[in-house]
Amino acid sequence: MTCSMNYAPQLRAQGLRMTPQRKAILHALHHSGGHLSPTQVYELARKEFSSLTEPTVYRTLEYLAEKKFLLAAHVGNGKIVYELAQNQHHHLICHQCGGTVQVEHAPLELLYRQLESSTGYKLDSSHVTFFGLCSDCQS
Amino acid sequence: MTCSMNYAPQLRAQGLRMTPQRKAILHALHHSGGHLSPTQVYELARKEFSSLTEPTVYRTLEYLAEKKFLLAAHVGNGKIVYELAQNQHHHLICHQCGGTVQVEHAPLELLYRQLESSTGYKLDSSHVTFFGLCSDCQS
DNA sequence: TATGCTATTGTAAAAAGTTGCAATAAGGAA
DNA sequence: TTCCTTATTGCAACTTTTTACAATAGCATA
Ligand SMILES: [Mn+2]
Ligand SMILES: [Mn+2]
Ligand SMILES: [Zn+2]
Ligand SMILES: [Zn+2]
Numbered sequence: 061m062t063c064s065m066n067y068a069p070q071l072r073a074q075g076l077r078m079t080p081q082r083k084a085i086l087h088a089l090h091h092s093g094g095h096l097s098p099t100q101v102y103e104l105a106r107k108e109f110s111s112l113t114e115p116t117v118y119r120t121l122e123y124l125a126e127k128k129f130l131l132a133a134h135v136g137n138g139k140i141v142y143e144l145a146q147n148q149h150h151h152l153i154c155h156q157c158g159g160t161v162q163v164e165h166a167p168l169e170l171l172y173r174q175l176e177s178s179t180g181y182k183l184d185s186s187h188v189t190f191f192g193l194c195s196d197c198q199s
Numbered sequence: 200m201t202c203s204m205n206y207a208p209q210l211r212a213q214g215l216r217m218t219p220q221r222k223a224i225l226h227a228l229h230h231s232g233g234h235l236s237p238t239q240v241y242e243l244a245r246k247e248f249s250s251l252t253e254p255t256v257y258r259t260l261e262y263l264a265e266k267k268f269l270l271a272a273h274v275g276n277g278k279i280v281y282e283l284a285q286n287q288h289h290h291l292i293c294h295q296c297g298g299t300v301q302v303e304h305a306p307l308e309l310l311y312r313q314l315e316s317s318t319g320y321k322l323d324s325s326h327v328t329f330f331g332l333c334s335d336c337q338s
Numbered sequence: 339t340a341t342g343c344t345a346t347t348g349t350a351a352a353a354a355g356t357t358g359c360a361a362t363a364a365g366g367a368a
Numbered sequence: 369t370t371c372c373t374t375a376t377t378g379c380a381a382c383t384t385t386t387t388a389c390a391a392t393a394g395c396a397t398a
Binding site: 214215216218220221250252254255258259262277 | 344345346347348349355
Binding site: 216217237238253254 | 383384385386387393394395
């Protein structure tokens with residue numbers, strides 16, 4: 061747990077408290093780098109804080125995502141995964157082999173403007189998931 | 200079950216069999232019109248075929264979606280819902296109140312072309328989910 | 339109509355995710 | 369340091385979803 065990451069001040073700024081459970085969960089997400097399922101977070105974070113429980117993991121992930129510290133994404137099936145909210149991006153997933161490609165936000169800007177003006181919604185700029193067949197799986 | 204719907208020939212054309220379980224499941228989706236969760240499908244379809252079981256419902260929904268008879272969508276949380284694959288559309292969901300708006304495919308065409316040429320993927324044309332705040336919830 | 343192949347289903351058990359509520363502890367204030 | 373407020377957690381029970389495998393039943397063929 062002696063790593064550069066320290067979310068305590070940012071949490072406090074929004075009225076949230078820093079707890080050993082949250083430290084362990086954020087730590088797991090930080091060091092894994094990519095997307096983690098709640099089960100994976102539970103397994104990893106438990107190494108930092110062994111008395112961690114599942115309800116806490118699910119609630120924390122959902123809450124921190126709502127507060128914009130995390131991003132939730134749907135990758136394929138019906139599974140939800142989380143990652144630290146850092147750079148803005150989207151996903152393109154092959155529903156054959158599961159292979160994923162990151163997509164920049166820039167090419168979506170025009171579409172977003174159109175949808176916002178036609179629907180009145182203010183769109184989130186992160187984590188849209190597209191599905192398709194990768195070049196290998198098209199044959 | 201005396202309604203116009205008859206999927207048997209289409210199923211057969213792909214090597215799938217028509218069973219009373221599948222009839223009941225398709226019937227439920229047909230008459231409800233919109234999106235149904237697996238649990239909702241289970242409850243509704245059981246009225247047509249009372250010995251239906253959960254594993255069959257989950258497997259059937261996933262399989263029929265894979266075979267393009269159904270569309271799967273993620274609406275908010277981590278929940279997956281299904282509907283009959285008919286018209287091509289996408290969804291825009293308010294993550295505050297849950298309100299949803301259908302989005303035509305046309306405005307996505309340009310983006311799709313760009314993503315296909317930049318990634319080599321062939322994109323699915325159905326059921327992308329965007330999130331945002333509806334006009335009411337922006338205040 | 340009877341037969342055979344195999345797609346589909348049910349069973350039973352486990353895994354994953356959710357809920358309500360009482361107990362705990364973070365962190366601001368005295 | 370101690371106290372207080374209340375955000376956060378653990379517990380226990382429950383619901384939803386998944387899995388492996390043996391039994392069943394579509395439907396093509398004769
Ligand atoms: Mn991502
Ligand atoms: Mn839809
Ligand atoms: Zn692929
Ligand atoms: Zn709203």
